[in-house]
Amino acid sequence: MMISSRVRLFRLTSALTLMLASGLATLPAHALSDIKDITPPSADTSTDAAEPLPGAEQDVIEDSIPVIPDPDPLIKRAEPEEVESDEPETPPAEVIYDIEKAPEPVRRMRELIIExxxxxxxxKLKPLMNPGPDQTSVPLQDPEQDPIDALKAVSGDSDGIEILAILLDILSTGFVQLDQGTAEEAYVWPYFAGKSLGLLTPQEKVELLRIVTAGDVAEMQEYGNYNFFRVGITPDGRWKFLTVGD
Structure with missing residues (x-):
């Protein structure tokens, strides 16, 4: 008798079901406590059990090595001590504009030079230069050289007219009294000879530029001193010098 394919498939399925059921029934039962914990370790796990990171062991060794300090120099030099000077700073000379404050012999010689x-x-300057041992000191003068010839040699022209113009310019400024109470005491024009260029007021800078150029002033500031022509007259009215430089 022929069995239909539908019936054959049903029987096969029933047989497989019975076989599976009988297999599960024979497996032993496990309690929940017997199931192993497969939870991954948490971040709170003790570091004692953790393996050291690569290089960590070397860092620990290096930290444990004592550091030997550098030896002190064989020669110990004492720190220099600041030396305080007992000498008071010299105040700048008083600038005087009133010619009446100068002694009468000084005023008289100044006026003669101007004339x-x-x-x-x-x-015309030569009779005022006190010929002799105390003759007026002028720049670039040899012992045997005439003072007027020496002035012509430093003038921008052969007749020495530039020197005359410079004399009029500097004798029209204020003046200072330098080296008071000494053999070198003199009333000096212009007053820049007794005052630092760094202390000049704007008005005084204008007066300086009436005598020299801006280029001259820049060069003077490098040295900090006025270094152009100056006239010195002693308290007793002797024309002491007409010099140029510091």
Whole structure:
């Protein structure tokens, strides 16, 4: 008798079901406590059980090595001590504009120099230069050289007229009294000879630029001192010097 395919498939399925059921029934039962914990370790796990990171062991060894300090120098030099000077700082000389504050002999010699310079003849200065051992000191003068010839040698022109113009300019400024109470005491024009260029007021800078150029001032500031022409007259009225430089 022929069995239909539908019936054959039903029987096969029933047989497989019975076989599976009988297999599960024979497996032993386990309590919940017997199931192993497969939860991954948490971050709170003790570090004692953790393996050291690569290089960590070397860091620990290096930290445990004592550091030997560098030896002190064989020669110990004492720290320099600041030396306080007992000498008080020299205050700048007083700038004087009132010519009446100078002694009468000084005023008289100044006026004579101005009158001679106005003539345009530099030889007019020679009688005022006190010929002899105490002759007026002028720049670039040899022992045997005439002072007027020496002034012509430093003038921008052969007749020395530039020197006369410089004399009029500097004698029109204020003046200072330098080296008071000494053999070198003198009333000096212009007053820049006794005052630091760094202390000049704007008004005083204008007066300086009436005598020299801005380029000259820049060069003077490098040295900090006025280094152009100056005139010195002693308290007794002797024309002491007409010099140039510091």
């Amino acid at each position: 001679a310079a106005k003539t345009g003849d530099i030889s």
